Amino acid sequence: MKIATVCGMGFGTSMMLAMQVRDILADEGVQASVDPVDLGSFKSMQADVVIAPRDMESQVTAGPAEHVVLIDNLVDRDEVSSKVLELLRSLAD
Amino acid sequence: MTATPDPVPSPELLGTRIAATDWTDAVRAAGQLLVDAGRCTTGYVEAMQDAVRDLGPYMVVAPGVAMPHARPESGVLAPGVAIVTLASPVAFGHAANDPVDLVIAFAAIDKDAHLATLQRIVSLIQDDATLGALRSAPDETTAAAILRDHHDPALNPSRSQQ
Numbered sequence: 355m356k357i358a359t360v361c362g363m364g365f366g367t368s369m370m371l372a373m374q375v376r377d378i379l380a381d382e383g384v385q386a387s388v389d390p391v392d393l394g395s396f397k398s399m400q401a402d403v404v405i406a407p408r409d410m411e412s413q414v415t416a417g418p419a420e421h422v423v424l425i426d427n428l429v430d431r432d433e434v435s436s437k438v439l440e441l442l443r444s445l446a447d
Numbered sequence: 448m449t450a451t452p453d454p455v456p457s458p459e460l461l462g463t464r465i466a467a468t469d470w471t472d473a474v475r476a477a478g479q480l481l482v483d484a485g486r487c488t489t490g491y492v493e494a495m496q497d498a499v500r501d502l503g504p505y506m507v508v509a510p511g512v513a514m515p516h517a518r519p520e521s522g523v524l525a526p527g528v529a530i531v532t533l534a535s536p537v538a539f540g541h542a543a544n545d546p547v548d549l550v551i552a553f554a555a556i557d558k559d560a561h562l563a564t565l566q567r568i569v570s571l572i573q574d575d576a577t578l579g580a581l582r583s584a585p586d587e588t589t590a591a592a593i594l595r596d597h598h599d600p601a602l603n604p605s606r607s608q609q
Contacts, residue, residue: 362502365555366516369562370508370569393502407505409541426543428508429572 355386355445358401360414364392370428371405378435384442403441405434421445459484461587461594462531470504470539470547471496473531474515477552480529487554491522495552499539507541509572512549523554528564530590532582548582571597 359375361367368390376388391399393410396417404419408426415422423437460480467473478492494517499506507513529552536546551568555561571577577597584590 361505362498363516363518365518365561366514366553366565367505367508370565373562373566373569407508408543409503409505427510429569430509431573 355384355403356401357386357388357403357405358396358399358419359388359390360393360396360404360406360410360417361390362393362410364390364395367407367428368392371425371434374429374431374434375405375438378438382439382442405438460486460527460529461590462529463584463587463590464534465531466534467537470499470513470537473513473533473537473547473550474499474552477515477529477531477550480531481527481552481554484527484529486523486525486527486529488522488524491517491554494518494521504539504541504545507539507544507547510544511536511547512544512551512572512578513539513547514568515550515552516555519554519556523556526554526556526560526564528553528568530581530594532584532590549578567598 357375359368359371372388372390379386393413401419403421404414404417405423406414407428408424411424421441423441425434427433462476462480465476467476474496475492478495481487482489482492495515498517499515506515531550533548536548538545539547553564555564574597577593580593581590584593
């Protein structure tokens with residue numbers, strides 16, 4: 355599975371998200387690549403899942419990823435974790 | 448080689464109870480600390496404001512906390528983090544996390560050092576007790592002491608773990 359975390363510049367927010375998502379996936383024993391990218395790179399990349407700040411909803415839903423996860427509080431481990439795990443469960447069904 | 452990440456922000460990169468009229472003013476206040484400390488150009492401060500304007504207020508990463516930044520090539524001279532608390536909160540236009548009373552601006556160059564810095568910023572924002580103390584810190588010296596305790600609790604065993 356290929357996961358993109360997206361923000362405007364690919365240098366701050368998306369990296370903060372990527373660090374947390376990698377930790378969560380490692381805890382769950384899930385194999386996936388997690389790449390922080392800027393919005394422009396995201397539009398031309400291959401990704402199964404995109405995780406982004408909710409503010410970027412309209413930009414990322416128009417992108418290439420089939421599954422979209424939107425985060426309100428980008429450092430809330432519980433929010434990021436519950437949304438990522440919910441997605442993984444839905445993919446496993 | 449990799450630049451050494453800033454240790455704890457030193458007092459000159461902290462501002463407490465700063466009066467800001469709006470979000471651009473709040474970003475400018477934090478950015479000016481970076482400029483005064485030789486970490487970036489004034490162009491970088493403008494680039495941080497442009498980034499919020501052009502890319503949206505997603506840099507308000509948590510309730511009340513904005514993390515303005517721009518690209519390294521926009522005028523970073525040396526890595527640095529500036530933390531400013533506001534006398535009165537300002538709106539950035541974020542649907543969930545407004546209003547903002549804590550601004551953490553950073554200038555980054557080297558990717559590895561930057562990751563370590565981001566990790567420190569995340570752990571700071573996740574620490575409600577430290578953020579609360581920081582928000583009520585009356586001056587920069589107090590704020591610096593609070594950050595020192597947060598980053599190295601072993602140095603201050605009397606501080607209770609939340």
